[in-house]
Amino acid sequence: MNPRYRPLAATTLIFIVAYGLCIAQYPAMWSTRVLGNFLTDNAFLGIAAVGATFVIISGGIDLSVGAVVGLAGVLSAVLITTLGLHPLAAFAIVLVVAASFGAGMGAAIHFLRVPPFIVTLAGMFMARGVASILTQDSIPIDHEFYRTISGLYYRLPGGGRLSAIGLLMLLVFLVGGLIAHKTRFGSYVYAIGGNQTSAALMGVPVGLTTIGIYALGSFLGGLAGIVYSLYTSSGYPLAAVGMELDAIAAVVIGGTLLTGGYGFIFGTLIGVMLQGLVQTYIVFDGTLSSWWTKIAIGLLLFMFILLQKLVFSAQGRRPRMQKAPA
Amino acid sequence: MATAEGVVLEARGITKTFGNHTALKGVDISLRRGEVHALLGENGAGKSTLIKILTGAYTPDAGVISLDGQPVSFATPQQAQALGIGTVYQEVNLLPNMTVSDNLFIGRQPSAFGLVNRSATDDLARKVLSQYGLDIDVRAELSTYSVAIQQIVAIARAVELSGKVLILDEPTASLDRHEVDKLFEIIRTLKSRGLAIVFITHFLDQVFELSDRVTVLRNGFRIGSEPVAALDRTGLVRMMLGKDLVHHHNGPVEGEPDGGDLLMSVRQLGLTGSVQPLDLDIRKGEVVGVAGLLGSGRTEMARLMFGIDVADSGALHIDGESRVVRSAREAVSLGFGFCPEDRKADGIFGDLSVRENIVIAMQARLGWFRALNRDEQLEIAGNFIEALDIRTASAELPVKLLSGGNQQKVILARWLATDPRFLILDEPTRGIDVGAHAEIVRMISRLREDGLALVVISSELDEIVSYSSRVVVMRDRALVAELHGADITPARIVQAIAGQGVEGAA
Structure with missing residues (x-):
């Protein structure tokens, strides 16, 4: 097997084994109900994690995702309830605002040569701050359209519900996979993650691509915020605090290399599902503290970083040619 | 502009200055179709500056570059590439994490409706590489292949994109003899296809084996440009080292x-x-x-x-x-003590003071638990500043502010302090x-x-x-x-x- 598929295969295998073990203990976990809820409950995380995957494949990092999710939710709530806009119009505005916010961060990263960590950290504070200025409280969204969308689902055999937002997440993964693996933009993202200097010398439009990557990341953050507001029927400025780290964890567990250049969108889906599985297990158990989720995620993350180290050193990658001394 | 028979690229009077250091002074070079032109010179002779000017990475302060008799100027490597000048750098500048065919065709993949047609790209890549006698899995990552194959992929890419002038910057530096032979075969094929090839190397044997013409640079001047047939080894070394x-x-x-x-x-x-x-x-x-x-x-x-x-x-x-x-x-x-060649990169700690730079090796030798206190450090530094006549306003000045000669003395003092x-x-x-x-x-x-x-x-x-x-x-x-x-x-x-x-x- 091509070694670059190994982390992905490992994640998938671990998910299957872990799910098998859960079922062995709680046979009720093997049902379309549970699977459907997996998708619905993690839809916003999954959508944001697709954006984070692009950013990380390009060798960057985006710490602002959680804050963008919060801002998007609050902005949707304000536009719909205070200004009385139709939700679809509000969504369009939110997505444009989010994408421009990301494009601005991308431009700062490229043109000012500031590390993505710093730029997106600033972006995180700004987005969270703006959301809190818009409102301090949770704004409930009571709109016919929201009720319709939240209630929409496709009944799976076995009584499970594939909700609209769960379906949307799957769609985002599908489109994300197409963009990453089947478009020139996608190849540019991998190229920049591999070696930015070489990429520039080979004619890759590094600036435009960087802006595009962060715009896409924040656009998906905005979409995740909308989904979160649909999920909770409200907008809350402190929603999804720290969620960017869950997204990054999902990406890394999904086999994407944190230093960039290698990774798969599909892996991130498995990463998100693994997190969901741990949560579901804790719900089924009923006695464990929900903080065990974090411990499990921490262990998984650590394991995967070790695994990647092993895979990439076993691959025997030549060390970079040294500057030939005289 | 009068051009000699077969000249593709001609540069005249190229001058480039960095700060108060002149890297190139009025250098001429002309490249002919179907000719391998070796460019020689020691470190700091101006080879890489000249190459960067010919490939658009730098713009010259003075001088004219003409391509097929027409004056040209380019601000980026992409523009130079589009005009027909391709470069393969010493450290293969490709993407090790991507497939061979991605590396050949990134940004130019055949695509429809915004989606890349991978199998068509792979077919094209196989066709291109077969011209170089290479039959490899183009869907495997570049990093899975040897440096020699990566080098050939880089050449194939440069020739595909440019096709008039090919510049090879020390292509043989990390290849073994067999791989060098293979590379030379490819270079000869490209030469017979009418490319003008610039070949930079430190191996004199290779100059005589492959090149038709040699240009030698020294200290930013062109020392000479001769057909290889008119030179012997001693003459060439003399040109490079400037020894009468x-x-x-x-x-x-x-x-x-x-x-x-x-x-x-x-x-x-x-x-x-x-x-x-x-x-x-x-x-x-x-x-x-x-x-x-x-x-x-x-x-x-x-x-x-x-x-x-x-x-x-x-x-x-x-x-x-x-x-x-x-x-x-x-x-x-x-x-033992070692003062490396590139003191800026490997020797001095530019932001640390003269005192800290002098005592660091001594401290390293003493170990973690016997820290020298400040007075001891100052005394040691002071002794060496005096003994070696290091010109510095104070022992606390950051070393990067000193002149090159004084930096060198600081490094010397660092090792002398360890009593080597x-x-x-x-x-x-x-x-x-x-x-x-x-x-x-x-x-x-x-x-x-x-x-x-x-x-x-x-x-x-x-x-x-x-x-x-x-x-x-x-x-x-x-x-x-x-x-x-x-x-x-x-x-x-x-x-x-x-x-x-x-x-x-x-």
């Missing part, structure tokens, strides 16, 4: 031959791909000069002796005992002014008189001759000659470097 063979000099050092005690003896020490096994004895109170062109293995030899690289063959005897030096730390604890027995100096006088130059040379002689053993690597033959008790000559990663006494003259060194030692001397 009737040059007068002040005779070799009166070392007491084999007088001092043996400090280190090297037997068949070597590292595959870096230095061929060599023998060398180093005695107390002598300076062993090391001469050789860039890439001859002279720095690599020093790195082996200092434990930066670990030898994979041979043995090192120190004070008569067999030792393996596995790290620079170990070398320091044996009383053996010092390796790699190009100690590069890039420093004439006055400081003379002082460093004097200091080397003084240290020798104090009983230290020194190995000094230098491209300045006059300088080597003036302070060396013995001179060893490196060529093609091997030690090829050891000169004693009256044989230590620039003329003999040039002959040894060129590999025409005995015949030339007669």
